[in-house]
Amino acid sequence: MNRVTPQDHLPELLNYALVAPRIKVLYVPTTKVACSSLKLLVSQVEGTYNAAAAEEIITPNISQE
Numbered sequence: 001m002n003r004v005t006p007q008d009h010l011p012e013l014l015n016y017a018l019v020a021p022r023i024k025v026l027y028v029p030t031t032k033v034a035c036s037s038l039k040l041l042v043s044q045v046e047g048t049y050n051a052a053a054a055e056e057i058i059t060p061n062i063s064q065e
Helices: 006-014 035-046 051-055
Strands: 019-021 026-027
Touching: 019 035, 026 035
Parallel strands: none
Antiparallel strands: 019 026
């Protein structure tokens, strides 16, 4: 029987997790539980928010507020 470890899933997790090393946060988005608001908050606090890029995202799932 092959044993699965948390490290086995790390590369997959990092493909869609939000990593904010300066504020020591790793956030894994969960659809429909304010993930857009949390990603916005983390990116602003981390100092990586790009307003120009955010305005180009066109999807009904992301709030611009």
